[in-house]
Amino acid sequence: MRTRLITALAIGTALLAATAGPAQLLPGGVTALPGQLAGGLLDRTGTAPLQGGVGGVVDTLGIDRIGAGLSPGSLLDLRRERLRALIRANRDVLEADDAGNPVRRSEIVAIDPPPAVMAAAKAAGFTVLASDRLDDLGITLVRLATPKRMSARDALVRLRTVAPDGRFELNHVFEPAGAALSPGSTPPAAAGTARGAPIGMIDGGVAAHPALAGAAIEQRGFVSDAPRASGHGTAIASLLVGADGAFRGAAVGRMLLVADIYGGRPAAGSADAIARAIGWMAGRGVRILSISLVGPADALVERAISAAQAKGMIVVAAVGNDGPAAPPLYPASYPGVIAVTGVDGSGRALIEAGRATHLDFAAPGSDMAAALPGRGYAPVRGTSFAAPLVAARFAAQTGDSAMRLAAVTAEAKPGRGRVGRGIVCAACRIDPGAVRAKK
Structure with missing residues (x-):
């Protein structure tokens, strides 16, 4: 090996x-x-x-x-x-679950815990780190610190023994978004004009860029008080609402709500931050949510997505780039989530595209340009960049979730390899040469 x-x-x-x-x-x-x-x-x-x-x-x-x-x-x-x-x-804040996935060290999340469950947890030596009520999702989440020198894995077993009626989960970390490309700070959110319901995006923060100067963008940090820009978040935002000469995003004119769940920290991106971000989106009337993050199945994230879907939100997620031999990743694999893969300029599915328990659509994910923090563009590749394009097509439709799905399906064109119902937004690809993308 x-x-x-x-x-x-x-x-x-x-x-x-x-x-x-x-x-x-x-x-x-x-x-x-x-x-x-x-x-x-x-x-x-x-x-x-x-x-x-x-x-x-x-x-x-x-x-x-x-x-x-x-x-x-x-x-x-x-x-x-x-x-x-x-x-x-990041050993000070991370440890591994049984499958080797990163989780927050010495933390357990209790989901909608009744008083008796909390009493049993406290009697077993667990203490409350934070408690959040996500009113717009109808969820209460409580982060618990494990007893001293007890791993998160052992703590989960212990809690399920002393409080069998409770619902507990490890606080999984969904891989950091753009931390290695962070310019270090996020400028004030753009305040351009917008139409229609906002599109949501959970990722790293978004930096200033000429393509985003006229966009209506509101950002909120879920790790630190202020969001911090990332290269990945900036690229995703540009593909949605960017407009600058030959560069044009797929949802120009829409308001974009950005939830930064990393704050520039490589070990951030935890399940509780994602759930709180989804709650914010639901409260702000987001109908279409784009997520280009991946991780293992997580009960809290699943609960939050299910609650948002019940309110009419459509969640679009990238399948990841770990290849077909990797396990199905989430949130793309949750029921009802629109799972997206990427294709190259010839319409062929990317060789590194991951698999999900289901696959819905493909969109350009290679041979394309996106914005760099500050100014300029660069070639990008990956299923991350396909997901916002599919989200934009859902946002362009009207009606309930079923009607929007039918409309986007009608647009889909055949591709090569595993592309689900087909390729959408093929014309959304911006050729790197057209914007003098940096090599």
């Missing part, structure tokens, strides 16, 4: 940064945080220098040129090593 992993790295399958789930690849020239893969591809020699055991400074050589070196096995090995590296680099 180690040989296969080294081979995969040597041929440049340094995909899927520990930024916004492996559902994205961003331009190189950025040094990764310790233990992370930088958000890009390879240098022009086909190799990537390592940092912190995994990451490095990489360039943007189109992966189409090296696609033959990828395999489901090597992608799966990279996923495992990426998660191990993230945990190693």
Whole structure:
């Protein structure tokens, strides 16, 4: 296995940064945080220098040129090593669940706990870190600190024993969005004019950019008081509402609500932050929510999404870039969530696209440009960048969820490989050459 992993790295399958789930690849020239893969591809020699055991400074050589070196096995090995590296680099706040997924160290989440359950938990030595009532979702979540020197995994077993009527979950971490590409601060939200119901986006924060200067964007931080910009969040926002010369997003003119669940921290992106962000979106009347993050099944995130769907919200999510050998990832795999994969310029499904328990649509996810923080554009690749394009097409429709789904399905065109109902928003792809994207 180690040989296969080294081979995969040597041929440049340094995909899927520990930024916004492996559902994205961003331009190189950025040094990764310790233990992370930088958000890009390879240098022009086909190799990537390592940092912190995994990451490095990489360039943007189109992966189409090296696609033959990828395999489901090597992608799966990279996923495992990426998660191990993230945990190693953040041992003070992260540990692993039974499957090796990162979770918040020494934390358990109680979902809608009745008084008797809370009393049993406190009697067993658990203490309350925070309690939140998400009124717009009808959910109460309580973060509990485990007894001293007790792992989160052991604590979960203990709670389910002493309070069998309670609903408890590990506080899973959904891979950080764009932390390695953060410019460090987020400017004031743009205040342009907008029409229609807002589109929601859960990711990292969004930076200033000429393409977003006239957009109506409201941002809120769910880790720190103020949101912090990220390269990934800025790219996603530009694909939705950006407009600048030849560059045009797929939902220009819509108001965009941005929930930053990372705050520039590589070990953030926890399930409780995602649930609180969904609650904010529901309270603000968001009908379409785009999520380009991935993680394991999580009871709290599932509960929040289900409650939002019951209020009429359509959730669109990327399937990830860990390849078909990786387990199905979430939230794309939850019932009713619109699962999205990416295709290249010829309409072929991306070789690194992950799988979900179901697949609904594909959209451009390669051979395309998105905005960089500050100014300029860069080529991007990954299912992350397909999800907002599908979300934009749902936002353009009218009626209830079923009517919008039928309308988008009617637009879908055939593709090559696994593309679900088909490719939508193919014309939304912005050619990197048209905007002089930085290589």
